[in-house]
Amino acid sequence: MFYPRNRTAKAYDLHRANYTVLDTETTGFEPGKDRILSIGLVKMQNGKILLKSALELFIQYEGNLGHSPTIHGITMNALEGGMPAEEALRHTLDFIGTDTVVAHYASFDRRMLEELARMYTVPWPELRWLDTMDVEVGLNPSAHRQAHLLKLDQLLADYQIPALDRHTALGDAYATARVLQKQLALCKTQGIQYSSSLQPPRTGLLQI
Numbered sequence: 001m002f003y004p005r006n007r008t009a010k011a012y013d014l015h016r017a018n019y020t021v022l023d024t025e026t027t028g029f030e031p032g033k034d035r036i037l038s039i040g041l042v043k044m045q046n047g048k049i050l051l052k053s054a055l056e057l058f059i060q061y062e063g064n065l066g067h068s069p070t071i072h073g074i075t076m077n078a079l080e081g082g083m084p085a086e087e088a089l090r091h092t093l094d095f096i097g098t099d100t101v102v103a104h105y106a107s108f109d110r111r112m113l114e115e116l117a118r119m120y121t122v123p124w125p126e127l128r129w130l131d132t133m134d135v136e137v138g139l140n141p142s143a144h145r146q147a148h149l150l151k152l153d154q155l156l157a158d159y160q161i162p163a164l165d166r167h168t169a170l171g172d173a174y175a176t177a178r179v180l181q182k183q184l185a186l187c188k189t190q191g192i193q194y195s196s197s198l199q200p201p202r203t204g205l206l207q208i
Contacts, residue, residue: 093122132152138199
């Protein structure tokens with residue numbers, strides 16, 4: 001699923017932007033019904049992953065986890081020592097600051113975080129988002145609407161990146177950052193400097 005293009009989006013330098021790469025693990029896939037259980041965050045600057053910045057937040061939750069632990073392995077015991085949801089959200093927004101936010105299939109993470117902000121009446125800032133799926137389509141237009149070619153596991157295999165700690169928030173945030181590193185390197189070799197230079201123009205998810 002891709003957002004409609006935002007024709008008013010401003011182009012920015014892909015290689016000079018500061019990034020916060022994030023991933024969420026949740027009870028399911030329905031914003032408004034399911035809840036975020038953990039958030040993984042890591043910063044990137046000048047194409048480098050700042051490992052010392054890596055952060056994983058677990059969020060207190062007393063509802064039914066359903067079958068979700070079979071995917072991400074998060075149990076009620078792990079959540080007992082977590083942060084209150086509002087505190088975790090505010091901490092996440094403080095961590096992001098003015099960075100461009102990166103996620104794989106960013107529409108899902110964005111909707112889940114926005115729903116959390118709505119629940120706790122936390123003001124939602126105007127964030128600039130970049131989706132590694134969208135960047136991949138910009139680099140490889142034949143992958144458009146080819147979901148099997150855009151899955152994170154597939155991109156990890158394509159870019160020969162070891163899949164470590166998959167389906168944990170921090171593990172997937174780090175994996176996404178590694179994918180973005182490879183994509184930015186390809187952008188540089190292809191002379192793609194600005195977000196508007198990706199062909200076809202990928203402004204729908206690059207900036208929202």
